[in-house]
Amino acid sequence: MTRNQSANANRPLTLRDVSEASGVSEMTVSRVLRNRGDVSEATRTRVLEAAKTLGYVPNKIAGALASQRVNLVAVIVPSLGNLVFPEVLAGITEVLDETPLQPVFGVTNYEPDREEKVLYEMLSWRPSGVIIAGLEHNEAARAMLKNAGIPIVEIMDSDGDPVDAMVGISHRRAGRQMAQAIVEAGYRRIGFLGTKMPLDHRARKRFEGFTEAMAKEGLEIVDQEFYDGGSALVKGREMTQAILSRTPDLDFLYYSNDMIGAGGLLYCLDQGIDVPGQIGLAGFNGLRLLDGLPRKLATMDACRAEIGREAARIIAEHAGDEAGGGERIVLKPKLQLGDTLKRRTAR
Amino acid sequence: MTRNQSANANRPLTLRDVSEASGVSEMTVSRVLRNRGDVSEATRTRVLEAAKTLGYVPNKIAGALASQRVNLVAVIVPSLGNLVFPEVLAGITEVLDETPLQPVFGVTNYEPDREEKVLYEMLSWRPSGVIIAGLEHNEAARAMLKNAGIPIVEIMDSDGDPVDAMVGISHRRAGRQMAQAIVEAGYRRIGFLGTKMPLDHRARKRFEGFTEAMAKEGLEIVDQEFYDGGSALVKGREMTQAILSRTPDLDFLYYSNDMIGAGGLLYCLDQGIDVPGQIGLAGFNGLRLLDGLPRKLATMDACRAEIGREAARIIAEHAGDEAGGGERIVLKPKLQLGDTLKRRTAR
DNA sequence: ATTTTGTATGTTATCGCTAACACCCAGTTT
DNA sequence: AAACTGGGTGTTAGCGATAACATACAAAAT
Numbered sequence: 001m002t003r004n005q006s007a008n009a010n011r012p013l014t015l016r017d018v019s020e021a022s023g024v025s026e027m028t029v030s031r032v033l034r035n036r037g038d039v040s041e042a043t044r045t046r047v048l049e050a051a052k053t054l055g056y057v058p059n060k061i062a063g064a065l066a067s068q069r070v071n072l073v074a075v076i077v078p079s080l081g082n083l084v085f086p087e088v089l090a091g092i093t094e095v096l097d098e099t100p101l102q103p104v105f106g107v108t109n110y111e112p113d114r115e116e117k118v119l120y121e122m123l124s125w126r127p128s129g130v131i132i133a134g135l136e137h138n139e140a141a142r143a144m145l146k147n148a149g150i151p152i153v154e155i156m157d158s159d160g161d162p163v164d165a166m167v168g169i170s171h172r173r174a175g176r177q178m179a180q181a182i183v184e185a186g187y188r189r190i191g192f193l194g195t196k197m198p199l200d201h202r203a204r205k206r207f208e209g210f211t212e213a214m215a216k217e218g219l220e221i222v223d224q225e226f227y228d229g230g231s232a233l234v235k236g237r238e239m240t241q242a243i244l245s246r247t248p249d250l251d252f253l254y255y256s257n258d259m260i261g262a263g264g265l266l267y268c269l270d271q272g273i274d275v276p277g278q279i280g281l282a283g284f285n286g287l288r289l290l291d292g293l294p295r296k297l298a299t300m301d302a303c304r305a306e307i308g309r310e311a312a313r314i315i316a317e318h319a320g321d322e323a324g325g326g327e328r329i330v331l332k333p334k335l336q337l338g339d340t341l342k343r344r345t346a347r
Numbered sequence: 348m349t350r351n352q353s354a355n356a357n358r359p360l361t362l363r364d365v366s367e368a369s370g371v372s373e374m375t376v377s378r379v380l381r382n383r384g385d386v387s388e389a390t391r392t393r394v395l396e397a398a399k400t401l402g403y404v405p406n407k408i409a410g411a412l413a414s415q416r417v418n419l420v421a422v423i424v425p426s427l428g429n430l431v432f433p434e435v436l437a438g439i440t441e442v443l444d445e446t447p448l449q450p451v452f453g454v455t456n457y458e459p460d461r462e463e464k465v466l467y468e469m470l471s472w473r474p475s476g477v478i479i480a481g482l483e484h485n486e487a488a489r490a491m492l493k494n495a496g497i498p499i500v501e502i503m504d505s506d507g508d509p510v511d512a513m514v515g516i517s518h519r520r521a522g523r524q525m526a527q528a529i530v531e532a533g534y535r536r537i538g539f540l541g542t543k544m545p546l547d548h549r550a551r552k553r554f555e556g557f558t559e560a561m562a563k564e565g566l567e568i569v570d571q572e573f574y575d576g577g578s579a580l581v582k583g584r585e586m587t588q589a590i591l592s593r594t595p596d597l598d599f600l601y602y603s604n605d606m607i608g609a610g611g612l613l614y615c616l617d618q619g620i621d622v623p624g625q626i627g628l629a630g631f632n633g634l635r636l637l638d639g640l641p642r643k644l645a646t647m648d649a650c651r652a653e654i655g656r657e658a659a660r661i662i663a664e665h666a667g668d669e670a671g672g673g674e675r676i677v678l679k680p681k682l683q684l685g686d687t688l689k690r691r692t693a694r
Numbered sequence: 695a696t697t698t699t700g701t702a703t704g705t706t707a708t709c710g711c712t713a714a715c716a717c718c719c720a721g722t723t724t
Numbered sequence: 725a726a727a728c729t730g731g732g733t734g735t736t737a738g739c740g741a742t743a744a745c746a747t748a749c750a751a752a753a754t
Contacts, residue, residue: 012473012496014739014740014741015740015741016740024703024704025703025704025705026704026740026741026742027703027704027705027741027742028702028703028704030741030742031702031703031742034742036742037702037703038700038701038702038703039701039702039703040701040702040703043702043703055490055491055494057467057470057471057491058471058740058741059412059471059473059739059740059741060471060472060473060741061408061411061412061417061472061473061739061740061741062412062709062739062740062741062742063740063741063742064408064709064741065408065409065412065708065709065710065711065739065740065741065742066708066709066740066741066742066743067709067741067742067743068709068742068743069742070408080427080433080436080437081430081433081434081437083428083430086427086428086433087428089427089454090427090428093454102468104451104452105451105452107436107440120404121449123404124404124405124406124407125407125408126359126406126407126408143402144402144404147402149359232639233635233636233638233639233640234635234638234639235639236639237639262639263639266639266640266641269641270641288580288581289580291580291581292579292580292581292582292583292584292609292610292613293580293613294613294616294617361709361710361711362710362711363710371733371734372733372734372735373710373711373712373734374711374712374733374734374735375732375733375734377711377712378712378732378733381712383712384731384732384733385730385731385732385733386731386732386733387731387732387733390732390733405710405711406709406710406711407711408709408710408711409709409710409711409712409739410710410711410712411711411739412709412710412711412712412738412739412740412741413710413711413712413713413738413739414711414712414713414739415712415713415739416712
């Protein structure tokens with residue numbers, strides 16, 4: 001059998017096939033398909049037609065190897081079930097859509113080893129940039145990010161040192177701010193409800209900021225409750241019941257996220273508890289879900305979409321560079337008092 | 348300057364660097380890194396050490412081109428904001444984690460043109476398989492799927508003809524089943540609330556199945572209400588208010604998804620409406636979110652995780668093949684009556 | 695008419711890796 | 725002792741595209 005490739009009918013198409021079908025060189029076909037260089041209108045149409053008829057799909061693997069350019073942006077987040085991250089991804093996509101860059105998503109489940117693995121896999125495709133959630137990574141991951149030679153943007157958090165660029169909010173500050181608002185409204189016996197995940201560093205930092213600001217006012221958290229796994233809404237109910245039956249005289253409950261906060265709110269309303277008169281409530285994230293609840297939960301917006309957009313912008317501006325320019329953007333989340341953070345009675 | 352590559356200190360590392368650092372050929376390094384072929388324990392350790400010290404990350408682009416193998420699975424879904432899809436992705440990831448395959452996610456926003464583009468981009472990386480939501484695609488996308496020469500699994504829906512393999516549920520049947528349950532419980536004046544999206548084919552099919560089964564009972568939908576955009580929970584409230592003020596004597600509301608259903612439930616409870624005595628309610632999806640609501644909304648499980656797992660299994664079993672074997676898996680969603688679909692008073 | 699331009703196209707040499715095969719040599723087997 | 729193993733390693737030739745340079749040719753400038 002000769003080297004005639006048409007022997008195998010089912011082999012994937014290459015530039016050569018289009019080239020033969022349209023009677024020009026592979027190079028010209030390549031130029032047409034990429035809109036690069038000068039090609040006469042006549043050949044351009046002929047080539048495009050041939051490509052379409054054959055159903056040719058370019059092989060980016062070969063293209064990337066030859067051009068040393070890969071228009072992918074690795075985006076690594078801990079979870080998709082959180083609702084926060086899909087919004088960040090939406091922001092990223094929105095901006096990258098205006099560019100030749102394309103995001104590729106990876107999920108770590110909050111596990112550092114998995115993050116390392118996902119990062120390694122993604123870097124081995126030589127992307128044009130990396131957007132990764134958080135500032136905490138294991139040593140290997142950190143080393144990879146440092147040596148990658150491409151723009152890196154660490155997102156969501158600003159409490160720490162980024163490898164390169166950074167876009168996020170200060171969760172410590174968010175925690176402090178919420179504590180101040182709560183104390184200012186006159187609440188004193190404050191309980192905390194959060195997740196057990198030691199690896200959710202942002203939740204941890206909010207907690208730290210919260211207790212720190214309380215301490216400044218001479219207050220301590222009276223009781224606390226942690227959970228892991230399961231539906232957050234129902235967990236919020238259960239935890240609220242647990243903490244209130246243990247410590248009935250609490251006058252405020254601070255939840256580490258809106259989902260468990262919403263569960264807590266529903267529980268309190270079910271129990272006929274006067275919110276926010278008897279007990280005040282607050283969460284974190286500014287989920288739009290909250291708008292539909294019977295009462296609007298106090299919360300703070302985590303600036304999700306904007307974080308995504310800014311991160312994507314930085315990557316786009318530095319695509320092809322060896323780094324992202326070390327830009328640091330710290331967004332300021334807005335406190336939303338809603339209906340659940342105000343003393344009806346003066347203190 | 349000679350061809351000595353070490354001239355540029357910041358050039359990305361290649362096999363050659365590791366080869367030189369460890370004193371063996373590039374081929375041997377490649378073998379070590381891929382765990383393929385026989386390599387003595389001594390060289391293996393030496394090579395691994397060199398690779399680690401240098402911080403070498405293999406170039407999969409070159410590897411894939413040379414081996415004609417790409418261990419990526421393209422996963423294309425309409426949205427990530429829906430909560431349904433992240434769960435499907437989790438199912439896929441769970442199964443692929445046991446294999447050398449890696450999922451890559453793409454999002455279409457329910458737009459056929461975008462789907463075509465995303466698919467094209469992904470196919471140009473020559474993945475080992477495609478998992479794509481829905482059976483409806485535009486002509487170009489359909490052609491690409493047919494000619495891709497790799498396993499294709501269309502998921503979520505079973506009402507239609509797949510290109511290759513298929514894993515899903517029948518949304519028509521789901522709609523019918525819900526209608527029957529509602530009628531059986533004695534409800535007669537039934538309203539429908541759904542999304543305006545003409546491109547959410549699965550929601551459309553549920554609606555069709557629903558009206559069809561109603562017709563068989565000699566019933567028609569008394570009133571209906573549609574929405575687009577915005578937070579589903581708050582929309583559910585608004586729509587419910589709208590439909591009830593227009594047609595106060597409705598005795599059942601069927602929502603096309605759980606999110607708006609939950610909003611409707613909260614509205615009814617706020618208004619002191621007797622649910623399910625005066626008005627019954629039902630949604631669709633079986634979101635775990637519902638567990639935390641004051642009352643459990645009637646719904647149907649969409650088998651999200653299982654769909655993901657099965658689709659991934661099919662891809663894994665056929666990786667390297669020219670197609671996915673045309674397997675068709677139709678899952679049966681379970682009806683969950685919850686607390687909102689039962690007449691307190693006999694009919 | 696000759697040179698100059700610039701557009702339109704082709705040719706050649708990689709890109710970094712792996713398949714396939716070639717090779718070498720110590721330890722059997724005959 | 726010659727022939728055969730088979731583990732351990734190297735060599736060669738692509739994979740399918742693109743960068744960079746080379747070439748052809750018509751129109752414009754001299």
